[in-house]
Amino acid sequence: MVEKYKKLRGYDNRGQVFDAIDFVYRKVNKDYLDSALDIFSVYNKKNFKSLGIVDTKLAPEYGKDFLKHEKHIISYPYEWSVDMFKDAALLQLDLFIELDKYGFTLKDAVPANIVFKHTKPIFVDFLSILKKDSLINEKWLFEGLKTKERDLRFAVFEKMLIPFFLVPLFLIKRKKIKLAREMLFNRACNALGSSAPDFKDLLDGGGIREKMSNAFEVFIYKFNFYKYKKQGFVSFCKFLKSYIKKMDMGYSNSDYTSYYVSKKEYFDFSDSSDWKEKQKSVYSVIKFDQPDTVLDLGANTGWFSELACRNGANVIATDIDEASVNFLYKYAKSKKLNILPIVLSFQDLLKSKQGIDSLDCQEKLFMEPVKRIKSDLVLALALVHHLVLGQGLSIESIFKVLSQATKKTLILEYVGWDDELIKKEPTFFKNLNKFTKETYNLNLFVKEGKKYFKNIELLESHPETRTLLVFRR
Ligand SMILES: C[S@@+](CC[C@H](N)C(=O)[O-])C[C@H]1O[C@@H](n2cnc3c(N)ncnc32)[C@H](O)[C@@H]1O
Structure with missing residues (x-):
């Protein structure tokens, strides 16, 4: 029945998403249904919606393996204004901090999982919420990792948050908004024929670190410091959150603002x-x-x-x-x-x-x-x-x-x-x-x-x- 609706893009091995005009329906795969229903029950009890996670209900009209989400206009990270991008990054960090309190986390941390309800960022990738100890089953997280992380959430950051959120954020901070937008479009997660952004994109053409400030060096130092610290993950998120919060994103005036x-x-x-x-x-x-x-x-x-x-x-x-x-x-x-x-x-x-x-x-x-x-x-x-x-x-x-x-x-x-x-x-x-x-x-x-x-x-x-x-x- 739901198949009559347009299937939306999704690189999710846990379900499929359908655009039902007024709502978005998510069909959960049989082998993941118990876990998804567990997560949904905690989502309800602990009011995860108030954290900025998409409004979600069960959808018995379609079957017990369906969720029904509030539908929002899709805007993509490369279309957000600089402070929208900053607010999306802050929401992402808040979610890691808050979900931790209930033993949950996210297996992804890419900006494309966020849309805006007018001026409010909303996290829509419901099935990337999972129990902290289930991260171990996400085999792709280990691929290419040089050291085994004490806390696998740092691996999520290395593979997702750093390339897709922080590298563009630091580029914007350096007034390279055009480059950041191109990166968010051409080198987004799952973009055809592209490589993920990385630290090297913050070097200039000659491979020499630009002046500006040593913000990124501080970030790397802190990342490595907290990574090996017991219970360091949430402390790192808090450090990063307060750091980003203080960022002046610039672009506050132009010939056209008056x-x-x-x-x-x-x-x-x-x-x-x-x-x-x-x-x-x-x-x-x-x-x-x-x-x-x-x-x-x-x-x-x-x-x-x-x-x-x-x-x-x-x-x-x-x-x-x-x-x-x-x-x-x-x-x-x-x-x-x-x-x-x-x-x-x-x-x-x-x-x-x-x-x-x-x-x-x-x-x-x-x-x-x-x-x-x-x-x-x-x-x-x-x-x-x-x-x-x-x-x-x-x-x-x-x-x-x-x-x-x-x-x-x-x-x-x-x-x-x-x-x-x-x-x-x-x-x-x-x-x-x-x-x-x-x-x-x-x-x-x-x-x-x-x-x-x-x-x-x-x-x-x-x-x-x-x-x-x-x-x-
Ligand atoms: C003359 S103002 C008009 C503002 C408003 N629509 C009004 O009538 O009061 C033109 C606006 O169009 C924007 N603009 C110019 N070329 C554009 C383009 N190719 N795509 C989108 N906006 C553009 C400018 O940045 C500027 O803010």
């Missing part, structure tokens, strides 16, 4: 009297449509994301500007807003990656963003002139992607040739000379949009050189 302030569009939400036509028009669509889900593309620090959220929507906010997305993450977290911010370029909305052994499952290691973040209402505000005149995308290719990301309504803001920004800063738009008034104009956007959407309505924006195009299915 966008709304410098445009004088940082309006109050509770008093709309100062709002311009743009804010009023977008608000009118949100009020009329009442979307459950909103995708704000090129969201910047998220004024429109917050507007949608305050009107009842769950919002995904994407941008390429590291500092803007991180700002929004910290802001939404402090205000408890239902916004999931991610670092994602428009150009990557269709990007995916194949994993190893993925033949047994319909999905890839990393699924296309459009499949994961498709929403009732999509906002592309003050974005497409950057995509076309700045980054050289065609109007056709933009609609191809937007139509896949939109369930019901799309609001696209057109910025015309006589707009101050385009007139004053033509050098900012690197592909400007490739376009003319014949190849970039409002009518072309209308015409292309009509191929995918039944209705179109034009609304006022601000300034007058801009127009809001509202497309509906």
